[in-house]
Amino acid sequence: MATSKKSTQRLDGEAHNRLTTSAQESSSSANSSLSSMFLDRNRKLDSAAENRSSTSCDAIENKERKIDLSGIEGEQSDKRDLASCSSTKKSLCEVCGSEWSQEEATDFACYTCYEFYWRSKELRKLYYCQFSGTCMLDNTKIKNCEYCRAKKHLGLDKKLNKEQLKKLESEPFDLSMVQTLRIKYQQKEVERLADYEFLLTISHSHYTNCDYIAMKTKKIMLHPAISIEKESQECSSKIADATCSEQQKHSIFECFLGFFAKNINSIVKFAKQIPAFLEFSLQDQRIMLKSNYIGIWMLHLSRTSELLPNALIFSDGSYFTRQQLEIMYHFELVDLIFESISSLTRLRLHDDEVGLFSALLLFQPDKPGIGDRDAARIYYKKICKALELVIRINHGNKDEIFAEFINGIPQLQSLHTKHDEMLQMFGRNKEESSKFAAIIKESFEQTFA
Ligand SMILES: [Zn+2]
Ligand SMILES: [Zn+2]
Structure with missing residues (x-):
């Protein structure tokens, strides 16, 4: 399905480029006939995509694209259908509370939060909170407070990694090297997260209590x-x-x-x-x-x-x-x-x-x-x-x-x-x-x- 969608988009792009070039060179009548050719081709590709689509959401997406191009009435109601359908594919980021698409999946967080967290963790970035580490109570504030954002993400990440470790350890031990290595890696990961948490608490405590910060x-x-x-x-x-x-x-x-x-x-x-x-x-x-x-x-x-x-x-x-x-x-x-x-x-x-x-x-x-x-x-x-x-x-x-x-x-x-x-x-x-x-x-x- 994804491949067919991509090829449709690529072909659409090529057709559009040709359309733009032609518009500069040709007369208006030639231009309009080329436009209708493009639209026909687009409809054919879309209907092919629609037939191949396995979910109703994809069908509505294709339908909407077709409606946009042909300008037929009823666009609004279709858009509402699309919105309600899209919402079923999205979930709330457990860190910042914003909506994120499952296609950018990082287990529980939106891509922006994940990127921020990954960079912070790897570079051992040390933050502090001006509100005694309580910004997590209010999702609108969390994006402004780097400490609370990193700390909340770290807590969720630690929980997930501990669960994965527990699962690995509870599996029947097959004496394979692979399983031993996986357990060791998971233990190391849990330890690494705890280390970063330790450093974050030092930094936050220093900024909160020391009157000599810059x-x-x-x-x-x-x-x-x-x-x-x-x-x-x-x-x-x-x-x-x-x-x-x-x-x-x-x-x-x-x-x-x-x-x-x-x-x-x-x-x-x-x-x-x-x-x-x-x-x-x-x-x-x-x-x-x-x-x-x-x-x-x-x-x-x-x-x-x-x-x-x-x-x-x-x-x-x-x-x-x-x-x-x-x-x-x-x-x-x-x-x-x-x-x-x-x-x-x-x-x-x-x-x-x-x-x-x-x-x-x-x-x-x-x-x-x-x-x-x-x-x-x-x-x-x-x-x-x-x-x-x-x-x-x-x-x-x-x-x-x-x-x-x-x-x-x-x-x-x-x-x-x-x-x-x-x-x-x-x-x-x-x-x-x-x-x-x-x-x-x-x-x-x-x-x-
Ligand atoms: Zn987020
Ligand atoms: Zn905070």
Whole structure:
């Protein structure tokens, strides 16, 4: 049937071309006789096609083509017949909800959705949703939200592949190599889909919880976190130098603590929105966060570091100068903070890479005390693999970016240790120590209650 239809269309095309050429060369009478010859031929071909057609829909399609050419009345009613008949051949795309023809079949989605999904999956494209991943509730919105579109398609694809795997495994085992290979291929496919889903959740969680993504920091307005005036007022000449420096330290510390708490909370939220992270025991989750948050924090701060040299700039534009930090922290620690930030800045990372690197730090399997080290190692490897691909796509063949980040991890770890030591040092000042401890406790302990 399809062949006969195609040949009809091809012949129609040839006849039409000849008709057009003739129209330019011949008189109007010659033209009209050629037209009627063409119409007759067309009717014959159509009626032959109609006789061969096996379905009533095809018959109506052919009939309509004939009616169009001859201009006979009753066209409207035939068109209605065609529309109702066509609708039986179409179904709704399970992803975007639009109507699609079964001829472009991709199991459950329209061709546009399938193409978008295939490209996203193969290139490990990472998206995020501005509406907390709920666009799937409204089919009119889903085409605008790449994250929800990819996620919904991925869910359906995963379900289908799992069903196929189950079916294959339930078939009587005939010891043939073919069946074994088919099962292995299907298992691999299910695994690949789960990997992509894992990466998508990291990306979405990063965009949702991190205040340092390019879109947000682009509009940043810089202003001192603590005004110099306030500092100097508190430090009037009547007060002795030692008291003055203690007061300065205290006011910088008080102010800094607020920003620190906000950042730590966003890192905790980032982790807790990744389903793979929640698979770990509460004890493991605590260790993973507590031993890696400084590295992730540095990654965040590296996003704003070029706006003002020698300053720590928070996402709302508030900044602390290096001198202010040196009053609060030790010189050595401040040096290490700025060194870490500048080496991360040099990598020129994209937002999706910052999200993946944050997750890479979080899932490091070698942290002392982690119970499920094997699971952490598996996730860590998945992130490494994805990062290598994403970096290649974003930066061309600059493989050294990945290597440089990995080589920089010990520096971040040493910063983390020094920061922990600094927290212990605050023990000399009971009040400050307890405030820092409260922030840490609130972020890492109470959130797991
Ligand atoms: Zn669709
Ligand atoms: Zn969405």
